[in-house]
Amino acid sequence: MSEPTSALGGSSAEGFARVTEAGLHGMITLRGDLAAPAMARALKAATGCALPGQRAISAHGANLAAWMAPDELLLLLPYPEAAAICAKLETALAGEHALVANVSDARALFRITGAKADQVLAKLCPVDFAALPAAEIRRTRAAQVAAALWRSAPDEISLICFRSVARYMFDLLATSARPGSELAPA
Amino acid sequence: MLTLTCPYCGIAADETELAPGGQAHLKRFGPGSSDDEFEGYLFARKNPKGVHFERWRHAYGCGKWFLAARCTATLEVFGTYPAQVTEPPPEIIAAIKAKRPDWKGF
Structure with a gap:
């Protein structure tokens, strides 16, 4: 059995904010009719999370359910649990028009921490960070690649991108966080 | 800069987050249509200076x-709406008429 490895092996860079590749995280893409009662039931039973509203994130312990599109959720959970929860969802949604896919190894997760974490991303994304609430997931682009980000803690932003562009994303964030390149003092 | 509000996720998206899809509300002519209809479907596009509907x-x-x-001339956005319709909804038409009283209609 091969050993699971995250995209950049947890590398980090220090600047006016700290950029870290967060290592292995379980991620499941769940697509289907979010309004169907079976979907909310299956989600609750498998992860404990309530069905999130538009652009919202609902949490239960370490599990997160994020609203990605009107017919798509992204579930974040500890890496070792992803396969089991995937199987649970598939059983619960048998017969429904739904898709469950374990995408844990197809994505990379970054954490940007520090009081000026917003500024690192404000340089890269067409997003008004002053108006981004805490429990909201924002899908956007960071420079040339797709990304999804949310405020995972005070002074911390988490960002998900495709694993194939993890190195590009890390270099982008690290460059954006370089000391002395802060935006005008707040 | 063009900012459009996505009716599905409610985000006021910058143009760089979007991909353009050309003219909206085309009627498809496929097998069984006349050559003229098919040519029109493939190639004939409006190119107005003013109110325009886009995907x-x-x-x-x-x-x-x-x-x-x-509006293609001023980049003013009159509204956005889901794609599951064959013609602009009444509130969009009303919003355009309020700002462009001499608009000839869709």
């Missing part, structure tokens, strides 16, 4: 196609 995809966001009514 856009929230490519870097929720990934959904939606439709937008905007």
Whole structure:
């Protein structure tokens, strides 16, 4: 059995904010009719999370359910649990028009921490960070690649991108966080 | 800069987050149609200076196609709406008529 490895092996860079590749995280893409009662039931039973509203994130312990599109959720959970929860969802949604896919190894997760974490991303994304609430997931682009980000803690932003562009994303964030390149003092 | 509000996820998306899809509300002519109809479907597009209806995809966001009514001369956006319609909804028409009283209609 091969050993699971995250995209950049947890590398980090220090600047006016700290950029870290967060290592292995379980991620499941769940697509289907979010309004169907079976979907909310299956989600609750498998992860404990309530069905999130538009652009919202609902949490239960370490599990997160994020609203990605009107017919798509992204579930974040500890890496070792992803396969089991995937199987649970598939059983619960048998017969429904739904898709469950374990995408844990197809994505990379970054954490940007520090009081000026917003500024690192404000340089890269067409997003008004002053108006981004805490429990909201924002899908956007960071420079040339797709990304999804949310405020995972005070002074911390988490960002998900495709694993194939993890190195590009890390270099982008690290460059954006370089000391002395802060935006005008707040 | 063009900012369109995606009707599916409610985000005021910058143009760079979107992918353009050309003119909206085309009627498809496929097998069984006349050559003229098919040629029109493939090639004939409006190119107005003023009110125009377009398809856009929230490519870097929720990934959904939606439709937008905007002015090609001023970049003013009259509204955006989901793509599951064959003609602009009444509230979009009303918004355009309020700002462009001499608009000839869709």
